[in-house]
């Protein structure tokens with residue numbers, strides 16, 4: 058028996074105020090009785106299992122703040138495969154995979170992958186957030202979801218078919234749901250309108266996995282894939298009052314992730330990665346505190362000493378793209394115009410003499426080149442380029 062409530066909301070099975078900011082910050086208890094022989098997988102730590110005739114009662118308890126949609130359980134004929142994970146801060150965390158009996162052979166490999174993925178996420182966005190409870194995984198007959206300390210995962214085929222990133226076996230959906238332990242469960246957006254923060258940064262973390270497994274070219278390939286998924290039909294951030302279904306678009310994943318890619322380019326790796334980690338570890342943005350788009354903007358602005366508000370507004374609150382126009386003005390001479398430049402932006406220009414890296418401050422910029430210049434060749438910006 059599984060529960061999944063994405064979009065319908067947790068109100069379908071639990072009386073609650075169905076809003077992302079409504080998290081019980083002292084945790085939750087779940088007391089579930091099932092026929093003997095079945096196992097209940099839940100959040101936090103298992104307190105007790107009491108047997109009464111042909112029934113068993115499982116008591117699960119989490120002491121952490123928890124999104125209301127993570128207060129749920131799954132029931133199955135599970136085997137439980139365990140080991141211990143040591144975090145980046147040297148805490149030992151129990152790992153448990155609730156695997157269906159018939160798939161037990163895959164369990165150790167899944168835990169190997171989970172350890173590897175936790176190391177990567179620890180490195181980029183801080184220690185596993187629920188270190189005093191567990192790293193849990195429950196097998197379910199749907200693609201899975203980010204349920205706090207008991208991520209669910211399943212695949213349609215009923216088999217575990219891995220893809221390859223570099224030489225690493227990979228399950229994209231599993232990694233995605235697991236990365237939500239940081240962005241979604243630990244760093245939670247205050248309103249539906251800011252959902253891009255949890256979905257976009259989590260999708261971006263998939264590119265960081267590719268960077269670890271296959272280097273910068275692996276990261277770049279992933280960013281192209283993400284970019285090709287952007288529809289750009291409406292802005293990502295439409296105002297605080299927008300409801301769950303209106304805020305939910307594919308772009309909160311793709312365009313949200315691509316925006317982080319753009320930020321990385323503008324800020325450079327040192328500032329960008331340090332600030333990303335700060336967003337996921339500073340108490341003012343985590344656990345029982347919530348974040349808004351302005352919080353993210355102000356943090357990145359502060360750490361970069363740039364005013365990034367115009368850029369955040371441009372890419373998150375409109376569907377605009379940089380409009381880049383190239384016009385040949387003389388022999389081997391071109392003018393690049395960007396009439397809607399939101400702020401001073403670094404940009405790569407490829408000419409016959411190689412790649413130039415400039416800071417574009419004016420709407421017009423003169424380029425000398427024997428060949429037609431290529432602007433932003435590696436694709437750090439959402440843009441349209443027209444040439445006369």
Ligand SMILES: [Zn+2]
Nearest residue numbers: 233237256259
């Ligand atoms: Zn997600």
